[in-house]
Amino acid sequence: MNTGTTGTYEGFFRVNSRSNTDGTSLGTAFMPFKVSLNVLPVIQISGLKDIALSPQGNSATGSHRFCVFSMGNVRFNLRVKSEVAEEVLYTKRYSLKNGDANYIPYNLSINDIKGARKNFRNNYNHTGWNYTPSPHYQCQSNTSPNMTLNINTESINGATGVYRDTLTFTVTPY
Structure with missing residues (x-):
């Protein structure tokens, strides 16, 4: 952070899931989400x-x-x-x-x-x-x-x- 600049930083992520809790396959499921970090002075x-x-x-x-x-x-x-x-x-x-x-x-x-x-x-x-x-x-x-x-x-x-x-x-x- 000492060399960064102030502002908003964003990243996109995707979580994949391929099974149920009992081990049976439900097929591939995707859950995309965005993370934002606002660095203030x-x-x-x-x-x-x-x-x-x-x-x-x-x-x-x-x-x-x-x-x-x-x-x-x-x-x-x-x-x-x-x-x-x-x-x-x-x-x-x-x-x-x-x-x-x-x-x-x-x-x-x-x-x-x-x-x-x-x-x-x-x-x-x-x-x-x-x-x-x-x-x-x-x-x-x-x-x-x-x-x-x-x-x-x-x-x-x-x-x-x-x-x-x-x-x-x-x-x-x-």
Whole structure:
């Protein structure tokens, strides 16, 4: 299925019968039937987990590898929605927030295994990602991640406390 395409596949079959249950012949009987399989696009994301950012001079960075499985040889869209941006700032910028309502803006980008890199804005749909061919299409635990999430903050000078954001990833067929 990893190299197939979406659509309807059909096959015709014929069952032959030549005897009764007591072994007497009834002659040949044919029963034709058709089987149809409709392969719909299936997209699944896995391997996401918390990311701890590491200070790098004036900023902080972090990355994490995860997997997007796409059955049916289809392209997909990816959307990353920020809880802080949606509920507090109502902006397209990503930000971390601490308990005192202080914010640190950050940039988010994602690379796929083929080298495509896209910079994200909050809740913006990035279209046209290509599926990844075998063996990475299977997304078996963490052995075959095919996407890398990169985060880097703007200035962290003077920032104290624990800053957080919750991201929601949504993948859909393209």
